[in-house]
Amino acid sequence: MQRMDSEHVRRLLKLYFIMGSVNCKRTPLETLAEAMDGGITLFQYREKGSAAFTGKAYVDLARQLQQKCRERKIPFIVNDDIDLAAALDADGVHVGQNDAPARSIRERLGAHKIIGVSAHSLKEAQQAIADGADYLGVGPVYPTSSKDDAEAVQGTRVIEELRRSGLTLPLVGIGGITVDNASPVIRAGADGISVISAIAGAADIRDAARNFLRVIEQ
Numbered sequence: 738m739q740r741m742d743s744e745h746v747r748r749l750l751k752l753y754f755i756m757g758s759v760n761c762k763r764t765p766l767e768t769l770a771e772a773m774d775g776g777i778t779l780f781q782y783r784e785k786g787s788a789a790f791t792g793k794a795y796v797d798l799a800r801q802l803q804q805k806c807r808e809r810k811i812p813f814i815v816n817d818d819i820d821l822a823a824a825l826d827a828d829g830v831h832v833g834q835n836d837a838p839a840r841s842i843r844e845r846l847g848a849h850k851i852i853g854v855s856a857h858s859l860k861e862a863q864q865a866i867a868d869g870a871d872y873l874g875v876g877p878v879y880p881t882s883s884k885d886d887a888e889a890v891q892g893t894r895v896i897e898e899l900r901r902s903g904l905t906l907p908l909v910g911i912g913g914i915t916v917d918n919a920s921p922v923i924r925a926g927a928d929g930i931s932v933i934s935a936i937a938g939a940a941d942i943r944d945a946a947r948n949f950l951r952v953i954e955q
């Protein structure tokens with residue numbers, strides 16, 4: 738199978754919901770179902786933090802969330818864990834700068850899988866593209882409490898810089914994005930936004946996702 742078309746990836750990134758059990762107020766399955774009802778376009782399983790599931794519970798939750806994604810035809814991406822992505826035949830993985838390069842991940846998982854890479858500068862972005870990444874996650878745009886080892890807050894500056902440099906690869910902004918501050922991220926050149934807490938922690942998850950879409954599509 739061939740590599741996924743870049744314009745298809747761009748459309749999938751519009752509202753990219755990320756979560757693990759520690760991010761949810763309700764059960765992860767309920768949280769994902771509500772987010773899907775609200776219109777999320779892509780999902781990433783990111784089971785991180787001191788209270789995160791490990792071992793069988795970690796894999797079981799992944800399988801359940803993947804099943805729900807399959808029912809609703811939302812691609813299921815795994816954060817960092819290439820072994821899990823391979824074992825579950827996930828639709829892709831998202832990796833950071835300290836993980837394996839996209840090139841070797843693709844060799845292992847197959848050409849058609851979606852590979853996302855976190856990038857914090859033009860140099861990192863260019864390297865990820867050279868390695869064959871399908872999309873970039875650029876952040877943290879705003880302060881976030883969902884990632885312990887987040888880099889310095891960068892606003893929309895890096896996204897603007899990447900686009901000014903002529904880089905056309907699909908990319909999302911991430912970090913502290915809410916319905917109220919999402920619009921500048923899209924205006925800066927992002928194809929979509931990645932969100933944990935403003936959806937997983939919302940009082941009305943479906944409404945939160947819907948409101949994000951409204952802002953992104955404006």
Ligand code: 3NM
Nearest residue numbers: 876877881883912913932933934
């Ligand atoms: N990666 P929230 S920021 C997972 O900067 C993640 O690369 C980031 O969560 C990066 O929407 C972040 O709750 C956390 O701020 C995003």
